[in-house]
Amino acid sequence: MSDPNREKQIAEAEELLGGKHRNVSFAKQLFFGRQREQILPRYPDIHASRQAADLVKSLQAFCRDRVDPVAIDRNERIPDEVIAGLGRLGVLGACLPTSCGGRGFSQTEYCRLIEVLGGHCASTALFVNAHHSIGPRSIVLFGTPQQQQQWLPKLASGEWISAFALTEPEAGSDAANVQTMATPSADGRGWVLNGQKRWITNGGIAQALTVMARTPMPGGGDTKITAFLVSPDMPGFQVVEERMPKCGVRGTATSRLAFKEMFVPNENVLGKLGKGLKVALTVLDFGRTTFGASCTGAAKFCMLRAARHAATRVQFGQALATFDLVRDKLAYMHAGTFAMEAATYQTAALIDSGGDDYMLETAMLKVFATDVLWRIINDTIQIFGGKAYFNDEPYERMMRDGRINLIGEGANDVLRSFVALVGMREVGLELKGIVDALFSPFQNLSKIGRFAGRRIESTFGGTHIAVRSAELHSEASKFGRTFDRFGKQIERLLRKHREAIVDHQYQMGRIGEAAIELYVSACVLSRLDALLSGETHGGGDHNGHDGSASDAKAGQLIAGRYYLQTANRRIRRNLADLWDNDDPETTRCAAALLGFAAPQVKK
Numbered sequence: 259m260s261d262p263n264r265e266k267q268i269a270e271a272e273e274l275l276g277g278k279h280r281n282v283s284f285a286k287q288l289f290f291g292r293q294r295e296q297i298l299p300r301y302p303d304i305h306a307s308r309q310a311a312d313l314v315k316s317l318q319a320f321c322r323d324r325v326d327p328v329a330i331d332r333n334e335r336i337p338d339e340v341i342a343g344l345g346r347l348g349v350l351g352a353c354l355p356t357s358c359g360g361r362g363f364s365q366t367e368y369c370r371l372i373e374v375l376g377g378h379c380a381s382t383a384l385f386v387n388a389h390h391s392i393g394p395r396s397i398v399l400f401g402t403p404q405q406q407q408q409w410l411p412k413l414a415s416g417e418w419i420s421a422f423a424l425t426e427p428e429a430g431s432d433a434a435n436v437q438t439m440a441t442p443s444a445d446g447r448g449w450v451l452n453g454q455k456r457w458i459t460n461g462g463i464a465q466a467l468t469v470m471a472r473t474p475m476p477g478g479g480d481t482k483i484t485a486f487l488v489s490p491d492m493p494g495f496q497v498v499e500e501r502m503p504k505c506g507v508r509g510t511a512t513s514r515l516a517f518k519e520m521f522v523p524n525e526n527v528l529g530k531l532g533k534g535l536k537v538a539l540t541v542l543d544f545g546r547t548t549f550g551a552s553c554t555g556a557a558k559f560c561m562l563r564a565a566r567h568a569a570t571r572v573q574f575g576q577a578l579a580t581f582d583l584v585r586d587k588l589a590y591m592h593a594g595t596f597a598m599e600a601a602t603y604q605t606a607a608l609i610d611s612g613g614d615d616y617m618l619e620t621a622m623l624k625v626f627a628t629d630v631l632w633r634i635i636n637d638t639i640q641i642f643g644g645k646a647y648f649n650d651e652p653y654e655r656m657m658r659d660g661r662i663n664l665i666g667e668g669a670n671d672v673l674r675s676f677v678a679l680v681g682m683r684e685v686g687l688e689l690k691g692i693v694d695a696l697f698s699p700f701q702n703l704s705k706i707g708r709f710a711g712r713r714i715e716s717t718f719g720g721t722h723i724a725v726r727s728a729e730l731h732s733e734a735s736k737f738g739r740t741f742d743r744f745g746k747q748i749e750r751l752l753r754k755h756r757e758a759i760v761d762h763q764y765q766m767g768r769i770g771e772a773a774i775e776l777y778v779s780a781c782v783l784s785r786l787d788a789l790l791s792g793e794t795h796g797g798g799d800h801n802g803h804d805g806s807a808s809d810a811k812a813g814q815l816i817a818g819r820y821y822l823q824t825a826n827r828r829i830r831r832n833l834a835d836l837w838d839n840d841d842p843e844t845t846r847c848a849a850a851l852l853g854f855a856a857p858q859v860k861k
Contacts (some may be wrong), residue, residue, distance in 0.1 A: 317374050470535075471483070488526065494517055601781040737779055
């Protein structure tokens with residue numbers, strides 16, 4: 259007997275994931291146990307753009323002179339003069355079209371700016387990201403020419419601030435559960451919105467908001483989500499709470515909003531009716547990429563200061579850096595920061611290359627960068643010891659600021675499952691197609707032949723990962739075998755569980771984690787290849803490195819190779835745990851806690 263709720267969930271997933279794309283996602287290929295390197299563009303030379311380099315230098319100076327992260331955290335407010343200064347520099351409209359007052363930056367160029375901000379003040383980085391990456395970006399991608407001319411110039415200059423209003427009490431990571439309703443007005447001139455939003459960055463100070471609301475569809479049936487352009491001067495718009503007190507990134511205005519019989523004219527519908535979820539998920543891809551950039555900036559800040567402290571702080575007659583457990587932390591910071599930077603700029607280059615299917619890659623980057631930064635901050639505090647716990651050092655603030663990264667724009671555990679679901683869906687559809695084809699083999703010889711050929715190639719030939727540098731042949735060969743192993747485990751898992759795999763979240767988490775490490779490893783290989791081929795030099799022109807360029811490059815090569823080695827070990831461990839684990843006992847233990855704790859909570 260079919261489950262109506264399950265069928266509805268599948269239908270929603272098909273709507274989200276079933277869109278046709280011009281290009282096949284690089285990350286989706288990983289789930290088949292193959293890697294098509296031509297899908298992934300070459301690692302970019304992030305220092306090639308003169309206009310980006312000039313703005314990076316100006317922004318560095320502006321941050322040193324005008325942006326006080328301690329005062330912003332203490333006063334829980336980014337000063338108006340800082341916002342105005344960012345607007346004058348062109349940061350607030352960096353990627354917007356020049357025809358609308360923007361700078362026309364690529365995603366790669368823009369990530370350099372966010373990296374600077376992320377290494378200086380998390381609140382300011384988040385403010386800029388919320389304003390630019392997921393605000394006016396939706397108008398650029400989905401707006402009419404009239405909407406773009408009306409809204410974008412003032413957003414580019416910073417005269418107007420933008421916000422993206424998606425999250426509600428019942429809709430967070432579950433973006434499809436929006437409850438705010440928009441019903442057609444009696445005169446047919448527009449829509450009447452009723453509902454509420456919460457945790458909206460910039461929501462209480464914005465002059466332009468993209469609001470997601472449910473609308474009835476022509477012909478009846480279920481309501482669907484539509485995007486609307488809204489301004490706070492519309493009657494019925496209410497700022498319930500302009501600045502919600504919170505743990506970290508206190509300088510940002512995180513708001514609660516309400517809409518009561520608020521009229522929005524038809525010309526303010528953004529994109530197509532009922533396609534608001536596509537608007538939301540598309541712009542979140544850009545926001546997740548710049549998450550990687552801001553985390554990279556913060557990671558570099560911590561890494562270099564932790565290394566300097568470990569080299570100079572003496573305990574038990576030795577520098578901290580001589581102790582193995584401290585070296586373990588430093589090695590993780592070095593490799594993790596290198597990998598984070600590689601994945602950020604490789605993903606940005608993927609977006610800039612003109613592809614239209616990078617949802618999986620941006621989700622992988624977001625999970626990886628935020629997880630790694632959280633550990634780096636924690637390890638930095640551990641290396642500094644009690645000194646880091648007091649607020650005359652920046653690390654307790656960075657700890658508070660960094661925690662939201664694992665929640666915002668898709669909670670990491672949800673995104674891990676999402677990565678696994680999307681990737682395995684493609685493999686599952688192929689396997690289902692092959693099973694169906696076997697019932698009519700003569701009509702489907704080409705499909706069966708392609709599948710058999712791929713399996714033979716995987717079994718006897720293995721995946722070949724092309725690198726230009728001979729020095730990387732060993733690493734490329736090792737990860738080719740890992741890709742093959744990953745693909746085979748995916749097929750084995752799907753044969754065992756079929757559609758029910760969506761209910762096995764322990765397994766989904768392991769698959770998601772392994773896939774993320776595989777994607778980041780591909781990015782690291784690409785960056786190492788570019789370094790060894792002389793196509794790019796060491797990244798991080800604002801990371802405070804005191805050594806020579808050759809020393810920096812040598813250190814990066816060591817860090818990249820170390821990441822590949824340790825990532826390969828983590829991937830193999832996750833794949834082994836698919837078949838040898840304590841999942842039933844984990845469920846039983848959690849149930850025991852709920853058995854005695856949950857009734858007390860309800861009281």
